[in-house]
Amino acid sequence: MVSLTRHIFEQQCLQPDGTEEFFTIMNRIVSGGKRIARALREAGLTGSLGVTDTKNVHGEQVQYLDARANEFFVEAFQDSGIVQLVVSEEMEEPFPVAAAKGAGKYAVFFDPLDGSSNIDVNAPLGSIFSIHCLDPNGRFLKPGCEQVAAGYLLYGAGTILVYTCGAGVHQFTLDPMAGEFFLSASNVQIPSRGKTYSVNEGNSYKWSKDMNEAVVYFRNDDKATGRPYSLRYTGCLVADVHRVLVKGGLYLYPGEVQKPEGKLRLMYEAAPLSFVVEQAGGLGSTGVERISTIHPKTPHQCVPLIIGSREDVEVVERFLSRE
Ligand code: AHG
Ligand code: MN
Numbered sequence: 208m209v210s211l212t213r214h215i216f217e218q219q220c221l222q223p224d225g226t227e228e229f230f231t232i233m234n235r236i237v238s239g240g241k242r243i244a245r246a247l248r249e250a251g252l253t254g255s256l257g258v259t260d261t262k263n264v265h266g267e268q269v270q271y272l273d274a275r276a277n278e279f280f281v282e283a284f285q286d287s288g289i290v291q292l293v294v295s296e297e298m299e300e301p302f303p304v305a306a307a308k309g310a311g312k313y314a315v316f317f318d319p320l321d322g323s324s325n326i327d328v329n330a331p332l333g334s335i336f337s338i339h340c341l342d343p344n345g346r347f348l349k350p351g352c353e354q355v356a357a358g359y360l361l362y363g364a365g366t367i368l369v370y371t372c373g374a375g376v377h378q379f380t381l382d383p384m385a386g387e388f389f390l391s392a393s394n395v396q397i398p399s400r401g402k403t404y405s406v407n408e409g410n411s412y413k414w415s416k417d418m419n420e421a422v423v424y425f426r427n428d429d430k431a432t433g434r435p436y437s438l439r440y441t442g443c444l445v446a447d448v449h450r451v452l453v454k455g456g457l458y459l460y461p462g463e464v465q466k467p468e469g470k471l472r473l474m475y476e477a478a479p480l481s482f483v484v485e486q487a488g489g490l491g492s493t494g495v496e497r498i499s500t501i502h503p504k505t506p507h508q509c510v511p512l513i514i515g516s517r518e519d520v521e522v523v524e525r526f527l528s529r530e
């Protein structure tokens with residue numbers, strides 16, 4: 208049994224400067240994640256379901272557990288001396304957590320609770336994280352290909368943590384009795400094609416004709432190419448992308464004609480999940496460009512996301528690049 212603590216310790220040696228800082232950051236993410244897992248397990252007993260009276264920067268009603276999850280992660284990094292900034296879906300401005308101004312060379316981006324519409328129905332939820340190294344001039348908005356590490360926690364039937372720091376994708380499962388994560392799959396590889404597509408098809412009237420035709424392609428019957436694909440959609444990006452990572456297929460949250468940037472967030476949803484999926488041999492794309500090469504302009508910017516098995520994502524790219 209390889210514990211996550213030991214695994215992170217070994218992986219830190221792969222970091223360019225091989226310092227203990229990576230070990231510390233990852234351990235703090237793990238401790239924040241464990242607190243969230245517990246809060247979710249007990250939510251029905253502790254009266255912590257339901258919504259707050261605030262909206263986040265995306266105009267979405269913040270649920271009580273969104274706010275709690277955000278607090279757990281912020282507390283995890285507070286005064287670490289290593290992390291200078293945290294950027295979260297639930298905070299409009301990047302939040303300085305270092306004790307002294309300018310201290311700490313890392314920025315951590317996170318979606319503290321992903322799939323919030325599942326909170327009240329005991330369906331899967333996740334947390335997503337992305338670690339960047341700040342430039343000497345303090346620049347923290349960098350393309351996904353420069354991430355130091357990224358991953359997610361998935362709070363499902365069990366709690367798992369999946370991460371990469373550029374040396375493969377590794378999955379750990381929480382042993383609730385021991386309070387420790389143990390390795391449950393190493394060097395995960397995504398199949399080059401799958402059997403499922405995952406998309407909120409109720410939005411199809413808002414998509415372009417090409418996008419509609421791409422999705423219809425996966426529904427069409429063609430035995431030779433393994434179609435039709437089955438539809439799977441939980442409403443939790445982490446859960447849907449994890450299914451794709453393990454079994455193959457694709458997840459889509461397309462841009463819309465009236466809202467070309469779509470709904471999902473580059474820095475704490477699309478980029479970290481693309482880093483994981485590409486480390487496993489898959490692809491993360493907007494449909495016209497790779498997610499990992501986008502130069503971000505703002506912390507909360509949105510991008511269309513088509514992610515999963517390489518060949519399946521490339522099918523969509525071909526539909527969207529037709530003249
Ligand atoms: P969040 O709960 O962090 O706001 O993210 C919700 C995201 C994602 O988890 C999911 O795939 C998608 O939004 C669901 O959106 P729709 O309800 O529009 O399908
Ligand atoms: Mn989310």
Ligand code: MN
Pocket residue numbers: 273296318319320321322323
């Ligand atoms: Mn969220």
